[in-house]
Amino acid sequence: MAIKKFAVAAYDDEDVLFPAVSKVRHSGYKIHDIYTPFAVHGLDEAMGLKTTDLHIAGFIYGLCGTSTAVGFISWIYTSDWPINYGGKPHFALPAWVPITFELTVLFAAVGMTLTMCYLNQIMPGVKKHVFHPRQSDDMFVMAIELNNHTSEEAVLAFLRSTGAKEVNVQVAESGWWYGRWDKKEPYEALNPG
Amino acid sequence: MNDRFEIPSRLRNTSLILICLGVAALIGGIATLLMSHDDVARARFWAVLLHDSVFFTLISTVSIFIMAATSLAHGGWITAYRRVTEAIGANVWIFATISGIILLMIVFTFRDAHGVNTIYKWVTEAEPGKDKVLFGKKAFLNPGMFVGFTIAALGLWSFFGRKFRAMSIAQESAPKNDTKIFWKVFRMSGLFLLVYALTQMSTVPWLWIMSVQPHWYSTLFSWYTFASAFVSGMSLILLWVVYLKNQGNLELVTKEHMHDLGKFMFAFSVFWTYLWFSQYMLIWYANIPDETVYFKLRQQGPYSIIFYSNFIINFVMPILILMARPSKRNYFTLTFMAMVIIFGHWLDYYQMIMPGVLGEHWHINWYEIGIFMGFVGILIFAVSRTLTQSSLVPNNNLFLKETVIHIS
Secondary structure, three states: OOEEEEEEEEEOOHHHHHHHHHHHHHOOOEEEEEEOOOOOOOHHHHHOOOOOOHHHHHHHHHHHHHHHHHHHHHHHHHHHOOOOOOOOOOOOHHHHHHHHHHHHHHHHHHHHHHHHHHHHOOOOOEEEOOOOOOOOOOOEEEEEEEOOOOOHHHHHHHHHHOOOOEEEEEEEEOOEEEOOOOOOOOOHHHOOO | OOOOOOOOHHHHHHHHHHHHHHHHHHHHHHHHHHOOOOHHHHHHHHHHHHHHHHHHHHHHHHHHHHHHHHHHOOOOHHHHHHHHHHHHHHOHHHHHHHHHHHHHHHHHHOOOOOOOOOOOHHHHHOOOOOOHHHHHOOOOOOHHHHHHHHHHHHHHHHHHHHHHHHHHHHHHHOOOOOOHHHHHHHHHHHHHHHHHHHHHHHHHHHHHOHHHOOOOOOOOHHHHHHHHHHHHHHHHHHHHHHHHHHOOOOOOOOHHHHHHHHHHHHHHHHHHHHHHHHHHHHHHHHOOHHHHHHHHHHHHOOOHHHHHHHHHHHHHHHHHHOOOHHHHOOHHHHHHHHHHHHHHHHHHHHHHHHHHHHOOOOOOOHHHHHHHHHHHHHHHHHHHHHHHOOOOOOOOOOOHHHHHOOOO
């Protein structure tokens, strides 16, 4: 990921946030993300986010689990080490269904969890920049990506006009990185004060 | 808002034609099957009536169950189409009366040439000299027990079905935001779930359906029949909701509500398979002749086509077609799958009952289809009549706002 420059606006009311999101999008700014203390219904539509494809990944992981289970068990019991269990056929599909089901669920669950972590760039043990300390408390924080051609003053003035309580510009790593919370962030020098 | 439902003449005519076909099939059945000297034909006459009346009673009762369950959980999303579930529930008494008559007729009047009740063998054979196993089960499997449970279950279901509707209508004239009736519905829901657990979910399918093969038993059989009835009952509700939306009613029902109904159809198809498989795998694995006799006829005998199509229609099709989110938000796939699921579980009930009665001589023919159409006609006629009698939007329901803003 890259170190980028962000304009950050903190709102204290979701009723102010929704019109602000619409204004920001209409003005052509690119919203990096919005951080809210709780799940706000309808915000994903307001931000124009696409429906996630995570469930398709989950289906594929599930199929991998099914085929792993059926393939592995059938290889063991029909060719590698066939054992007669109570006169049942070697290819005893009904007896394998519980294991197959469990492996399907396990693959789908673990795979989807890891994929979700990757998509959201979060993981236990990795760091992520926090734009505002109150974004998990009572503030709705919107981060807008800036580039070299954007006028910072104009953006901040615009954000203030949409009802933001606090605005500032931050230089931050947009993704995740390894490290510990008690260690200084690598780009701290870029954000004096 | 278009909250009144007028029965379109097309729907009324369809239902009347279906009822006429059902009556014609019944008369034809009496003439050719009941009057014949062939014991199998006479057994078929009664067994088909038993199959259809029990199936329609159980899938209508599901509407009361879903109302009670959501009321108890303070679930508001159902409110948008609650009148549909109420209308189906309020008409349970019709199917209850029909199946009550048929069940009691089978127990008390049906005998073959040798004086044996070939549908419920425990009625006549539970004597020490005749059938020791059935004699051992006589404490539970006897006509007194059967009649008691049947009348209690059917009577209570009919009562609760009408009561839920009456309470909901009374809420309309209650003062705004009055919670008196709300808590009454809450208490009645708890009571109904207790009744339902002691009837549909445990005793009644043992007596009505499992005792057709009285030597064989399975403890989870009632759960299995409940799952079967529940998923087809939800499909039935969905068909009514789609029909009313096509007529321009039920404007409060959005794709979000349809999505949730689709989720119920999907999830409980899987639940049904889970129970079906739990029953099958344990019997297959233990391989005890007392138990495998149930699947011998069904899986390897003449019923194998029904056995496998049952699995494909009720598990493979729902899981593949209803898994994706867009298909649960699409009216066509939902309607199609609802019809497929109702037909599939009708077949499921068929293969629960018929092998024990008819042995190898099964037919799905004019008689089976005619009786099924007759019951569908009764259902359409009765439910549509009840739907016209009140506003389709429960305007004074305390959960109305919750259902409007519902997001699945």
